[in-house]
Amino acid sequence: MNLREFAAKNVLRNISGYFDYFLSSTISAALLFSFTMIIFHPGFQADLLPLYLQKALNMTTIIAYLFLSFFVFYSVSVFLKSRYKEFGILYITGSSKKQIQRMITTENILISSVAGVLGIMLGLVFSKILLAVSGKLLGYSALGFYFPTKAAVITFTAFLIIGIVISLLCSFIIKEDRVLTLLKGSKKPKPEPKTSIFLTVICIVLLATGYYLSITANIKTIANRIIPVTTMVIAATYLLFSQLSIFIIKLIKKNKKVYRNKTKMLWVSNLLYRVKDNTRIFFLITITSAVALSAVGSVYAYWRDKEEQINRSFPQAFFLANRDNNKSRADFIENALKRERIDYTKTKGEMKFIIPDGYKEEVAIIKETAYKELAAMISLGTIPFNEDESIIVSTLAQKEKKSIILNNIELKLTGKNDRRILPAFYGEVYVVKDNVYENIKGAKNYFWVFNVENYKSTLKICKDYHNNFGEDKIGSYYNNFLKANILEGTKIAYGIILFSSIFIGLIFLITTASFLYNKCYMDILEDKKKYKQLYKIGLTYKEIKRILTIEIGVLFLFPYIIAVIHSFFALSSLKYAFELEITTAAFLVMGGMMVVQVIYFLVIRKSYLVEIKRALSS
Template sequence: MNLREFATKNVQRNAKAYFAYFLSSTISAALLFSFTMLVFHPDFDVSLFPQHIKNSFYVTTVIAYLFLCFFVFYSISVFLKSRYKEFGILYIIGASKKLVQKMIRIENMLISSVAAVAGILVGLIFSKILLAASGKLLGYDALKFYFPVKAMIITFSAFVIIGIVISTFCTFIIREDKVLNLIKGTKRPRPEPKASVILSIICIVLLAVGYFLSVTSSIKTITNRIIPVTTMVVVATYLLFSQLSVFVIKLLKRNRNLYMKKTTMLWVSNLLYRVKDNTRMFFLITITSTVALSAIGSVYAYWRDKEYQINREFPQAFVFSNTYENKDEVDLKTDFIEDSLKDEGIPYTKASNEIKFVIPDGDADEVVIINETGYKKLASTLALNTIPFNENETIKHSSFSADKRKNISLNNIKLEVTKESDKGILPTIHRDVNVANYNKGVYVVKDEIYERITGVKYYFGALNVEDYKDTLNISENFYNNFENIDENNKFYNNSLKAYILESTKIAYGVLLFSVIFIGLIFFVTTGSFLYNKCYMDIIEDKTKYKQLNKIGLTFKEIKSILNIEIGVLFLLPYIVAVVHFAFAISAMKHSLGIEITVPALQVIGIMLIAQIIYFFIIRKNYLLEMKKSLI
């Protein structure tokens, strides 16, 4: 028997251990192949997308591939550690370090290559459904089937490279100078896990502060809080599993009435070691699950309610604005749209006026003001009832704003904000296209007050129609005719609602497709982590529970203990991830004003169902193996 045959026999002999890794690799290969097949589809021209959309495809592919590399390395390293005794025996009977490394390399290459081929076949089988679904998601008609040779080559090459690179790194895990440790395997005595009270308190404080900053975020503060909140939650998550959970379990041990009750002693003691031993795995699964849930939940929320978002942020079908010195340019654009609407026979309403950007007294942020006359013109285009107000008062129209001031002072003129409407009358107008500007709303003041207030004057033209979706061709013609007119002007604003909706459909479709793809990669691979851990644990558990069974512990009692232990292993990281996700979406809801509760519950529900199904499958196999060992 040569080395290649010996390595092949090893894979066959350890089929159960390798099965989850092989299955996960196959599914991952199928996902990577499907994604690549879509990107290289002849009818799917990525080059026509804006640069940030194209970048999202490339970044998605890189993230997925890097995570696959990490997943393969983690899975293989865990599995190799379970074979310490086998490697120790090989060294004792004369196998060289180079020979063992070569054997590991052959095994990894064999599995990676077969998984890549199997993944490509699975991808081809479901390609028709995938192309139809992804085409709809991305705003295309059903994409036709084609034979994706380039996607096959890329997928197979990617997994072969993973096999080569990871095999090289994995050979450093098994060291010849530790033969005695290899022979002992993972059965060396371990001291009882310890927990620090101070670190446990720090964990609680970090979580409390992080969650508080999340739910109190506003549109102005969320950008500055993302990094510190994420850092606090990540650190707290590690401390939660390494310190706080161990501390809580030790408190349970001190409760003698609970601890000495029936089989509680066994599962509490076992959990103490399981949680501590699996800290890194729990941490990894929790963070990746939180990222996947947050990404899918937030993007799905936007994608699901994209028309509502567009209607809220862009009240009119067309709005053009520029500095007052460029008034003629705005009128030229407005006249073009007006003539196009007449040619199409589409009825419309029109309004034009000026606004001012003013810095309130004692404030650093500009606000937009409009006179009452202009306000009434805009209200008529939207069929809105105007709100009456007095000379020393102002009303605010804002589709969404974190600015809740009750009074405002403009050029020493104090005005009371008597009414705030959630109906926007203008889209966000930027003073500079290179500088981000939040939509703080528009303050309406009396004409006399408006003239007394100094500020930067902008001129706008607005047109509205009953169904703006019918104006997509007009919007595209506008950009074809005015493509170069704004090149050297950084103060213009062009708001064409139908064009924005179409671009948003594609943008959010691409993002949603990308995050679902990455989320599936995360879910499949983390599931494999859990399977690998269960496989390693069952070898030790068989011996332990066989001895306990001999002294009177029944299989029913063993089953109840294992239900708790496996349940914690599978569900604890997910529960923590869901809690993190709940606070993350709360921050999005309060700061960005999007309705994310229903989409979030849908995402959580789907992931929970999948996790429970996977839990029952693993639990059934685990208990079946345990029952066989007791016979």
């Protein structure tokens, strides 16, 4: 029997150990294949997308591949450590380091290649459904079936490279000069975990501060809070598992009445070591899951709310503005509306740009007459004001301002319309009396506005407009906002970003779930011996079942519960800062993930208990 035959038989004999790694690799390969199959679909012209969307798709592929590589390396390293005794015996019987490395390389290449092939086949089986769903998500009516040769070659090559590279890295895990350690296995006496009250307090303070800053963020502060809040929550998460959790379990141990009640002594003691031993994996799973949930939840919330966002940001169907009082583009729109027999209302006016005293940026000023005409077009009630007063028409104005100074003219601010009358591009818009407007010196801009009852029906006009005049370069004084066209572009952009975030989220959730399964596989060998001895001295199977349910439940659900809490506060910051409705999106995304995780926990628990019961009866 040569080395390749030995490696192949070794994989078959250890199929239960390699099964999770193989299954997760297969599913990951199917996801990677499905993603590339859609990207290279002839009906999906990615090269025609804006540059930032093309970069988003490329970055999604790179992130997914790097995370998959990390996942494969982790899974292989965990499994190799569980085979310490086997490698120790091979070294003693005369196998060289080079031979063992070649055996590991052969095993990994074999598994990665087969996983890649099966992943491609699995992707092909569900390709029709995936193409239909993704086509709708990306803004296409449907993406027809085709044989994705390019996607298949990329996926197989990618997983073959993973197998080769990971095999080379695994040579650092198994060392020949550690034969005695290998023969003893990974079992070592464990000292009781220690905690620091100072670090525990720091954990609580960081979490509380991070959560508070999240829910009190507004549109002007959220950008400056993202990095510090993320840093605080990440640091607090690690301390939560390494310090706070251990501290709480030790408090339970000190309460003798609780600790010595029935089987609590066993599972509390076991949890003390399990949580400490799994601090890094808990931390990794929590952060990656929180990132996945926050990304998918926020993008999904924006995707669901896209039409409402467009309606808030662009109140009219067409808004054209320039500094030269050139009405040729406005005439084109009006003639097109007449040609298509679409009823419309129109108005024209002007605005001025000026930097008020104490401000750093320009604001737009319009006169009361234009304000009333624009408000009437969208059925918006107007706010009356006096000669020495002004009102704000903007959803961005957060601070309560009492006055504004324009060219040494001080005006009291007496009201605020939360609904826009000009596109969101103009930020804060101030309305003044007509005679006051004439006395204000500023850069003048002219605008033409058209509104229709159903702006979505004007998409053809928007496309004809861009075919005739080309893409607009939006500047300070030359702006053309065509609402139907903006909605169409927004649908595609959010669809692609949502598609990418769901893909990354699935990769994260599948691989992190596999991390936990690998950990269970490592623990079950020791648990079989431990619970067999406890069973002999009188512990019943029912009590063992209850203890293991708690221990496995903590292992599988604890990090996800923390991730859900992190994600809830992250999404809440969007709600308070951007007035975005995230309740439904958060419920669907987080609730769906937790349901899947609970089902996964129940399946693993049942499998774990079957193994333990079999060990007890042997």
